[in-house]
Amino acid sequence: MERSNRMRDIRSLTADEIAELVQELGQPAFRAKQICEWVFTKHVSSFEEMTNIPKKLREQLSEHFSFRLPEELVKQVSRDGSRKYLLEFSDGTSVETVGMPSKNKLAVCVSTQAGCGMGCAFCATGFNGLTRSLSAQEIVDQVRHVAMDFDERVTSVVFMGQGEPFANFDATVKALRMLNDPDGYAIGARHLTVSTCGVIPGIKRFSELPEQFTLAISLHSAVQSTRNKLMPGVKKYTLPRLHEAIQAYVEKTGRRPTYEFAMIDGINDTNPEMEALIDFCRGTLCHVNLIQLNDTPGSLLKPSPMKKVETLQKRLQMHGVEATIRNSRGNDIDAACGQLKQRLIQS
Known part of the structure; x- marks a missing residue:
């Protein structure tokens, strides 16, 4: 938990930054569009949910980025x-x-x-x-x-x-x-x-x-x-x-x-x-x-x-x-x- 808190939230990146990241990792350009869709349109909360992204790329992403979602402490109805x-x-x-x-x-x-x-x-x-x-x-x-x-x-x-x-x-x-x-x-x-x-x-x-x-x-x-x-x-x-x-x-x-x-x-x-x-x-x-x-x-x-x-x-x-x-x-x-x-x- 402490390590993930230090990592940057993947959702704080712009589409251009994700495209640059994908290029740096040696992945084809279309992967950036796929990642953006998972992050900004489907609002996933983990890299494991990105089912059309290769496992190796998901592992690389998880080494450097996290999803810093808030934790629900109490809910009242x-x-x-x-x-x-x-x-x-x-x-x-x-x-x-x-x-x-x-x-x-x-x-x-x-x-x-x-x-x-x-x-x-x-x-x-x-x-x-x-x-x-x-x-x-x-x-x-x-x-x-x-x-x-x-x-x-x-x-x-x-x-x-x-x-x-x-x-x-x-x-x-x-x-x-x-x-x-x-x-x-x-x-x-x-x-x-x-x-x-x-x-x-x-x-x-x-x-x-x-x-x-x-x-x-x-x-x-x-x-x-x-x-x-x-x-x-x-x-x-x-x-x-x-x-x-x-x-x-x-x-x-x-x-x-x-x-x-x-x-x-x-x-x-x-x-x-x-x-x-x-x-x-x-x-x-x-x-x-x-x-x-x-x-x-x-x-x-x-x-x-x-x-x-x-x-x-x-x-x-x-x-x-x-x-x-x-x-x-x-x-x-x-x-x-x-x-x-x-x-x-x-x-």
Whole structure:
């Protein structure tokens, strides 16, 4: 195990690098295409599975490369069919990932960092701070793990797990492209959603991407003082600047961003808070996802009554703002938004 951890993951090589490797080993060029197909299309987890590759070549590959796949430490299954996994990478770092089946679809919520440095008051992930950012392969490996466990094709991925994706921008974009690759997971760009706390430089860079990936913003309050308390990590990205950046994103891409709004009893569900949200959204291209705050152990914040959530939805719609009440998935296994945490739970 220790030796394989020191070896490079074969999946970190590009197709050109695999072609060079095959040439160095004195093998015909078509072997590179075969290896690429096993690694990037069929997503095998060992060289032994490459049945049309000569045994000698497989042995040569295994001497220098490995498959550094995460190990599943814990799996929990929700009443609604969602599954939460605690996955450990080769260096001992762990993250949580959630698979959410629905009819003939399978969505995955992935983490982009182990822990988080944003310190949002309602989110369990940030309670212990940031451990490290994940590589693109480690992000994609979460999707692979869920697909293998469900034995189904993943149809959408949301980057809404642990961490701030735009604090790990390059790896996030590389993972998006790996998942979108028609020769890989072939998930449509519009079915790949990145959620940010409102990191403005990241929003600007995201708008420059040629792919039609989807953007979601964790807003949670359109009142600056309230948002500062709830989301201290993005205090410097003020609401007027955020609004401007999002409008620039819309003008550049023509795509509709989503605002995530977790309703918290007595905090952001008052009449002034509702009015501020309506003003923030009115006359702009956007969609608001309303959700009752998910209870987080150790937090004093509580969810708003459903009646208030429904009231806000109606008021937004009256002003021409699209709004949906989102049902929470996996709440009974602490797999819902804001509940993911690096901890070992006995199943």
